[in-house]
Amino acid sequence: xxxxxxxxxxxxxxxxxxxxxxxxxxxxxxxxxxxxxxxxxxxxxxxxxxxxxxxxxxxxxxxxxxxxxxxxxxxxxxxxxxxxxxxxxxxxxxxxxxxxxxxxxxxxxxxxxxxxxxxxxxxxxxxxxxxxxxxxxxxxxxxxxxxxxxxxxxxxxxxxxxxxxxxxxxxxxxxxxxxxxxxxxxxxxxxxxxxxxxxxxxxxxxxxxxxxxxxxxxxxxxxxxxxxxxxxxxxxxxxxxxxxxxxxxxxxxxxxxxxxxxxxxxxxxxxxxxxxxxxxxxxxxxxxxxxxxxxxxxxxxxxxxxxxxxxxxxxxxxxxxxxxxxxxxxxxxxxxxxxxxxxxxxxxxxxxxxxxxxxxxxxxxxxxxxxxxxxxxxxxxxxxxxxxxxxxxxxxxxxxxxxxxxxxxxxxxxxxxxxxxxxxxxxxxxxxxxxxxxxxxxxxxxxxxxxxxxxx
Amino acid sequence: xxxxxxxxxxxxxxxxxxxxxxxxxxxxxxxxxxxxxxxxxxxxxxxxxxxxxxxxxxxxxxxxxxxxxxxxxxxxxxxxxxxxxxxxxxxxxxxxxxxxxxxxxxxxxxxxxxxxxxxxxxxxxxxxxxxxxxxxxxxxxxxxxxxxxxxxxxxxxxxxxxxxxxxxxxxxxxxxxxxxxxxxxxxxxxxxxxxxxxxxxxxxxxxxxxxxxxxxxxxxxxxxxxxxxxxxxxxxxxx
Numbered sequence: 001x002x003x004x005x006x007x008x009x010x011x012x013x014x015x016x017x018x019x020x021x022x023x024x025x026x027x028x029x030x031x032x033x034x035x036x037x038x039x040x041x042x043x044x045x046x047x048x049x050x051x052x053x054x055x056x057x058x059x060x061x062x063x064x065x066x067x068x069x070x071x072x073x074x075x076x077x078x079x080x081x082x083x084x085x086x087x088x089x090x091x092x093x094x095x096x097x098x099x100x101x102x103x104x105x106x107x108x109x110x111x112x113x114x115x116x117x118x119x120x121x122x123x124x125x126x127x128x129x130x131x132x133x134x135x136x137x138x139x140x141x142x143x144x145x146x147x148x149x150x151x152x153x154x155x156x157x158x159x160x161x162x163x164x165x166x167x168x169x170x171x172x173x174x175x176x177x178x179x180x181x182x183x184x185x186x187x188x189x190x191x192x193x194x195x196x197x198x199x200x201x202x203x204x205x206x207x208x209x210x211x212x213x214x215x216x217x218x219x220x221x222x223x224x225x226x227x228x229x230x231x232x233x234x235x236x237x238x239x240x241x242x243x244x245x246x247x248x249x250x251x252x253x254x255x256x257x258x259x260x261x262x263x264x265x266x267x268x269x270x271x272x273x274x275x276x277x278x279x280x281x282x283x284x285x286x287x288x289x290x291x292x293x294x295x296x297x298x299x300x301x302x303x304x305x306x307x308x309x310x311x312x313x314x315x316x317x318x319x320x321x322x323x324x325x326x327x328x329x330x331x332x333x334x335x336x337x338x339x340x341x342x343x344x345x346x347x348x349x350x351x352x353x354x355x356x357x358x359x360x361x362x363x364x365x366x367x368x369x370x371x372x373x374x375x376x377x378x379x380x381x382x383x384x385x386x387x388x389x390x391x392x393x394x395x396x397x398x399x400x401x402x403x404x405x406x407x408x409x410x411x412x413x414x415x416x417x418x419x420x421x422x423x424x425x426x427x428x429x430x431x432x433x434x435x436x437x438x439x440x441x442x443x444x445x446x447x448x449x450x451x452x453x454x455x456x
Numbered sequence: 457x458x459x460x461x462x463x464x465x466x467x468x469x470x471x472x473x474x475x476x477x478x479x480x481x482x483x484x485x486x487x488x489x490x491x492x493x494x495x496x497x498x499x500x501x502x503x504x505x506x507x508x509x510x511x512x513x514x515x516x517x518x519x520x521x522x523x524x525x526x527x528x529x530x531x532x533x534x535x536x537x538x539x540x541x542x543x544x545x546x547x548x549x550x551x552x553x554x555x556x557x558x559x560x561x562x563x564x565x566x567x568x569x570x571x572x573x574x575x576x577x578x579x580x581x582x583x584x585x586x587x588x589x590x591x592x593x594x595x596x597x598x599x600x601x602x603x604x605x606x607x608x609x610x611x612x613x614x615x616x617x618x619x620x621x622x623x624x625x626x627x628x629x630x631x632x633x634x635x636x637x638x639x640x641x642x643x644x645x646x647x648x649x650x651x652x653x654x655x656x657x658x659x660x661x662x663x664x665x666x667x668x669x670x671x672x673x674x675x676x677x678x679x680x681x682x683x684x685x686x687x688x689x690x691x692x693x694x695x
Contacts, residue, residue, distance in 0.1 A: 142470055142599050142644075143582040143695045149513040150577065150601075201473075206465035212493060212519055214465070329471075361692035362584055362685050364597045366645030369471025392678040396649070399671045400474075400481065 002045065009039035010046070010104060013097045028085040032093035043089065043126040046096045047104055049080050049111035052127060053284065054163075056115045056155070057135030057174065058148070059331050060277050061087070064135055065114035066305050067268075067281050071298040072110060080108035087116040089123050117151045118144065120158045128160040133284050134167045135276070137174040138223060138330040139202055142364055148173045148204050166283050168276070169240040170225045172205050186283040187227075187240035188254075188275060191247060193341075194219035194226065202330055202370050210235045221272060222337065223330060242283040247275060256282050263292040268304055271338040277304075312445075314452045317427045321445060326352040326434030327363070329370035335432065336375040344428045346381050349417045349444060352434040353388030365393045373401035382424065386410045387417040388437075414440050418447040457662055458487040460504040463512070463520055465492055470599065472510025472544050474646035478655060479506075482670045493523045500530055503539055505662045511545030511644055514575070514601070520550055521565060528566050535568070535638045540661050543640035544647055546600055548633060549573045551640065555602070569633045569640065570607035571624065577601050582695035585643050586686040587616035587631055592653045595682045596643035598622060604642075606630070615641050620686065620693055637661055652676050 013031035020030060035042045055065040065083065072079045080099040085091035092113055099108045115123060117137075134155070137148040145151055152173055159165070159178045167175050169185035196217050198206075205224035208215050213232035220226035229236040245262075246255040252267040256279060265282060268274055278299070285295040308323040322339070325331035332352070339346065357363040376384065376398070384407060386394040395410035409420045414437070421429060429448055433441035461476055480486045489498045499507055512520055524531065531551075535541065549555050552571040555563040558578075565573075581603070585596045594616050603625035614624070615632030623631040624642065632641035639658070641647065648655035652675040659667035669675060685691050 142597075143580070146580060146599070146601070147469055147513050149515055153577075203465075203468075207493065207519075214492065214494075361695060362682070364582070364584075364599065364645075364695070366471040366597055366599075369474035369477075369646045369649070392674070392681055396671060396674050396678050399674060400477065400649075405674075 002039075002041065005039045006042060006045040007104065009035040009042050010097065010100070011102065012038055013094075014102065017097075029088075029090040029094050031097050032085075032090035035093055035097060036090065041126075043093055043096070043123065046093070047100050047106040048096060048127065049099065049106055049108040051110045052129045053110070053112045053288075054115045054127075054129035054132040055112065055135070056117050056120065056132065057168075058117070058138045058140045058145075058151070059325070059328070059334070060135040060273060060280075061114050063274070063304055063308065064133060064277050064280055065112055067277065067302050068112045068284060070302040071281070071285065071295075072112065074298050074301045075294070077110055078108055080106075080111040082113050087114040088119040092119075092123055092127070118154060121154055124158040124160055129163050131284065131287055132159060132163045132165055133280055134165060134174045134177065135280060136168050136171045136225070137177075138171075139204065139328070139367075139370060140330070141327045142366055143327075152177050164287070166280065166287060168280070169238045170221065170227065172209065172224060172228055172237055175238055176209060184241040184283060184287060185238050186242040186276075186279045187244065188221070188247070188272075188279060189243055189245040190219040190227075191221065191272070193272075194221050196220055198223065200333060201372055202333065208233060208235050222334070242279060242286065244275065244279040254278060258286060263296070265296055266299055268299075268302070269309065271334070273334050273338075274304065312449070314449055316425060317423065317429060317452050319445060319448055319452075320428065320430045321441060322430055322432050323438070324352055324432040324434065326354045326436070327357075327367055329367040333372040333375065336372060339430055340375045340378050340381070342428070344380065344426065345424065346428045346430060347383040347421050347423075348376070348381060348385065349421070349429070349431045349448075350384060350386045350394060351388050351414050351417065351437060351441065351444065352432060353390040353394075354434055355389075355436050355440070358389040363390050365390055368393060368397040371397075373397050373403070377401055377403045382407060383420070383422050384408045385417045385420045387414050388412065414444055415447060417444055418451050421448065421451065423452060457483060457485070457505045457664070458489060459506045459508055460489045460491055460498045462491055462497070462507060462509040463493055463516075463523065464490050466516035467510045467512045467520065467547055469511035469513070470545060470644040471646050472644065475510070475542060475544065475648045476508055478646070478648045478669065479659070482659075482668065483664070493519055497527055499534060499539075500527055503534065503537070506540045506542060506658075507534070508542045509544075509547040509550070512547055512550075514577070517546065517550060517555070518563060520547075521563065524550065524566055528568065531566065532568055535635055538636045540637040540658065541639060542647075542658065543638075545642060545644040546602055548640040548642060549602060549604060551633070552604060553607070569612055569635065569638075570610040571604040571633065572607070573602050573604045575602040581622070581626075583621045584686055584691070584693045585618070585621035585631070586683070587618040587621070589616050589654055589657070592651070592657070593683045594643070594651050594654060595679070595686050596647055596650050597645060598642050599644055600642060615639055616643075649675060650679065650682065652679055
């Protein structure tokens with residue numbers, strides 16, 4: 001009976017794909033939704049690739065999953081993945097449907113799935129990743145994710161015992177999940193920019209997980225990320241099996257030490273969060289059995305997807321498009337930190353108001369006060385345009401960051417934002433946009449480019 | 457003026473600490489005393505003008521209750537003497553009788569205010585909030601795994617009267633707890649920045665005549681827009 005129901009669901013879902021194509025509808029999770037509706041146990045019965053790699057964590061999971069997919073494909077592998085769909089159960093089911101024939105047989109040997117942390121409780125009972133890479137755990141959406149302790153408990157409860165973890169030694173929240181699982185750690189050794197005291201508003205691990213005394217840090221990169229030690233009970237961060245060191249931002253290289261052996265790798269981007277992404281991807285490929293030489297060659301061929309970050313030079317100016325995950329104070333702080341560390345005079349368009357929230361209710365803006373807007377209080381940031389439905393809230397937050405109101409403009413209509421740019425000589429213009437405003441950000445970028453070229 | 461911030465190393469979720477920042481930025485002479493979990497509270501031998509405590513994770517809530525239990529009598533005395541407390545988010549539960557989880561675990565609270573709490577980690581409740589404090593409109597957000605319930609014949613009053621959104625639980629219109637100058641609400645985050653008039657009321661209780669807030673004009677502008685949005689029946693209230 002279950003098998004019959006499963007096949008009705010499978011064929012119905014595959015049929016819905018044809019319908020979506022005919023109607024030119026972009027419902028990328030629709031087949032998965034249909035399948036689960038018809039057969040609630042669909043995920044249990046569907047044939048899966050032999051080797052499954054999961055990527056989860058608060059930040060960087062899309063980038064890391066895409067890098068893994070691209071590298072495996074450059075190596076000639078056929079990789080089933082959910083990069084075009086969602087990272088929740090319906091997205092995973094949809095990609096599994098894509099990966100089987102009408103008879104239900106999987107056409108793929110390997111699958112790489114980006115998995116939303118909270119969705120693991122619905123996915124993992126039926127999917128056992130061979131490897132699960134956890135990028136990091138930090139504060140995310142207040143409404144959905146609450147706080148990282150809540151997410152770490154979900155992961156610990158639902159990650160299958162047979163899954164090998166690839167986790168971040170510098171993040172004591174994620175490195176403590178599922179303590180019984182086999183694991184390897186990745187991390188980055190002390191960097192010149194590290195501190196020993198946290199200067200960020202968010203610091204989610206200030207007390208020792210064992211004895212609750214105040215933690216000290218041999219080095220602290222940002223927030224709770226670094227090498228922690230408890231002077232009371234001796235608890236400390238784990239040692240990294242894959243340790244990034246000698247980060248060279250001139251040559252854009254990093255050395256990765258593994259069991260005493262050091263190999264030099266190419267960096268994809270100079271931001272620390274993307275350096276972590278490279279170290280984690282090297283750890284994954286080494287665990288998959290790839291040699292250093294092969295991993296290096298594959299890493300040479302890939303890049304971070306352009307919808308998340310790209311730069312365009314127009315005359316003497318540069319236009320940077322930087323996805324800045326809205327409603328996520330940690331992710332936004334990382335971007336602000338990165339931008340503020342870069343040389344040159346800058347103008348910012350901040351258009352991260354969540355558009356979907358603006359339609360359906362009113363965005364919860366508490367996260368603005370967890371986010372370090374203070375990092376934007378720099379002399380070389382000459383002009384900030386805050387735009388969108390919550391622009392007044394952003395404006396107020398920026399004022400509380402001590403930034404002179406004279407260099408901040410707030411306006412409701414995103415497409416008006418380019419008109420407020422000053423476009424000075426050698427200007428670096430950053431457009432910071434949220435996860436649901438990629439298309440709108442492209443239109444804003446076009447208007448910025450038109451203005452630079454002398455149009456209106 | 458001095459403010460004792462209780463356990464900022466753990467009671468710091470959802471931008472709650474911005475409430476203290478607003479007062480400090482508006483009145484830079486304010487002395488902020490941060491009391492850690494292993495410290496003897498300043499309030500044990502002194503009388504701060506304001507004691508503030510913000511939202512906390514469930515594991516850390518246990519530590520907070522443990523840390524405060526031996527000062528329960530002193531806290532009661534301070535409340536009776538009219539010392540100001542501002543408590544936001546689930547920190548209110550620390551002062552209640554009991555937190556019982558649907559998984560069967562129970563946690564005894566300080567038992568200072570007459571509420572009990574039910575927790576369900578599988579159901580997070582998210583809503584906007586608009587209510588009244590005397591004649592003032594109060595706006596904000598709720599985001600929590602818990603709801604609390606007043607005891608029968610409770611000896612306190614509610615802090616806010618709900619217009620839209622949930623009260624102390626979705627079944628009642630009464631929100632929060634007020635005993636003298638003990639103000640506790642489930643509303644999270646920068647309550648005082650979102651509600652400049654309420655912030656000024658609180659500052660008056662702290663002995664400041666005709667209080668002025670930093671960026672008051674812009675705060676009021678954002679507040680007015682929010683009150684208008686939340687009063688609009690077309691604005692969805694639940695996430």
